[in-house]
Amino acid sequence: MATEKHQQKLSLGRVVVIGGCGFLGHHVVNLLLRSWSCSHVCVLDLQCTKNRRPESDGVEYVDANITDSDQLVKEFGRIKPDVRVNIDGTRNVVTACQQTGVKALVFTSSASIMSDNRNDLINANETYPVIRGKMQSEYYSETKAEAESIALAANRSETAPNLLTASIRPSGIFGEGDMQAIYHMVNIYEQGKHNVQIGENHNLFDFTYVENVAHAHLLAARALLVTAAAETQPLDHERVDGEAFLVTNGQPVYFWDFTRAVWHAAGSDKGPGSAWVMSRETGLMLGFLSEVYFGLVRKPATLNRQRIIYSCMTRYYDITKARRRLGYEPLVGLDVGVQRAVAWTLEQRKKEKKA
């Protein structure tokens, strides 16, 4: 893993983090304060109540709705940011950046926009197609894909040639503050449903610790600022502006190994070979029956075919492009990430149970 201690802190100027109170966003803010030098950090979020830094850190928190373009332009005009890290992107944000002379916009996309949620992605890189429209079965991925194309189209656009943009496509983010992947897995463990394995467990999957994703965002922001300051346009093979970057931990692991590492961290002492292995086909049939049953009783199915497909899908990426062009190297290894994330989740669940 790359060491950050020995490097001199690089500067990012005035930075706005949209969605900086969210899961990924607050990790971006933490990393900004810890490892980068910024003249000003401002967070825009719908409600800046959770994941706030202490007052002494000097982060400015502004309640703002990014669907309200007038408010956005007003806030940007006041803050005058150099860099925008965008967690929830829309056209308004791009327009506001263009109107207020922002230099760099880093958009948070997702590696899932390249998946049709059925077929494997084996060592996929950025040359793989983005799956759109009818072919894209996940609404979330469709919106991310649309937003990414807006953000990247704004790079050196005719109307605002000084705004540079880039997109980060993380895969399987997890970490402290994550209420999805790890939370769900711990839930399965606590319900005692962790003794099943669907498929052969030959499917490699990319999970990415949140701080590494934050790191990639800030590296991209830095690269865009350097490009903006340069006299000439970068060569194609080193270009960051207008580009999308897959970002993972660079450690694809077998899908069920990851869940078992989580379960072990949550307290399980099961060894290898103790799980009941169900074939993918059996899983799909059960998933289907469960869908039919829950369809009849009109409730959302806890077990469905999509979940079965996900757990048997090979989905890992080649992050050479991020390594070469952004100088990206994960800061935190997968197993340390799992320890941190599970510890946080157990703490969180304890709080919930008390409440």
Add this chain to the structure above:
Amino acid sequence: MPSIKNILYYSFHPVQLRSMIQWKVWHEPVHRRDTSQESKELTTCFHYLNMTSRSFAAVIQELNPDMLVPIALFYLVLRGLDTIEDDMTIPIEKKEPMLRDFDKYMKTDGWTFTGNGPNEKDRDLLVHFDEVIVELKKLKKNYYDIIEDITIKMANGMADYALAAENNKGVETVPQYEEYCHYVAGLVGEGLTRLFVAGNWANPALLERMELTESMGQFLQKTNIIRDVHEDFLDKRRFWPTEIWSKYVDKWEDLFEPANRTKALHCSSEMVLNALKHADECLFYMAGIREQSVFNFVAIPQSMAIATIDLIFQNPAIFYSHIKITKGDACQLMIESTQNLRVVCDTFRRYTRKIAKKNDPRDPHFLEISAACGKIEQFIETLFPTQDPKKAALVAEQQNEEQGAEFKENLILVGGIVGVLLLISTIMIGVAWIAGARFDLMFNGANQTVSAGPTTPAAITGTNDEL
């Protein structure tokens, strides 16, 4: 003659037996050593090669005629060095300068050495080393220079280790462990790569990426060091670095206590993890080989190594016995290692998945080992991609059209099965009814037995207690 134990074993493992027969019957060497043209000295050299090395001798003798003699002699020179280093009857005052001067001996006509202890297994080689020297002098100069250079480097490394061992300094840190592996295996690799490139049997780019060569040696050596831990322990030698084992036990000998098996296994997992990191670079290296006999020569030991790692991973037997892959597996591996890189990659992937399957979530390095396996698989994908991004879009579109139909298809399938079952049941009940079955009586009977249960007082109190 095969022992009864072997006959029993292979009668229950016919696949392994098949591999052995296949290898013996069908293996056709790319090249065969031509003994008719050999000098008396060269024949003696091959005699010692067969005496000193069991596994290597056969592969060496299938090398192409250009590489055959240089590599055989290279091997004998290193074996000669080893015989001096290994011999505990030679005092360090004599051993150290001998090692450092070995490159001079191998240029001296008629040089032999009779000072080895009587039990040193390869002492005959040094007793007749003059014959090796005769053949060394006939080598092409560029080949000789490479062998000489490696001999100097390795002899000095060995001398340093002999001195350190005299002062009871074992391998402490991981870098020291890897440095040791460099001297005894990495350097051999360096010599071989330089010989291959000098003969134009390998891509010269390998010389620019010497870390690939280094990985070849490290992977083999580390695998042997893990496998032989018990044997070395009995010989009072230790190669596992203190930095690693001291995390699990306080004293080295504690690792072999049956009471500490779990800790010992966790320790061996960390050693395995450390060895696995080289596997992808080994595959990369093999991609640089241009000739079949040289490919076989480098690929066989590597395939054996990944299979050995599978054998020793999570296997407590390494702490109380000496284990080896079976002859049948070895033959299978040799068949697979004498074809092409793609087949070797398939072998690596197969064993990688076997290793992953044994990985234990309770092991401290569980996820890291999973990632190390993932790294090997990912690297194989970079060599031989399964997917083509250009086709991916087209495939996705096709699949998309089928998707809507699938739910309906499933529904029809399940509906069909349920329908057939219902139909059969109805017919059977119908036939029974026509034949005069009294279903009304059956239900009456059932009600009676069902209601008989809970009315017993014990059952009622039992239920109450639970409530």
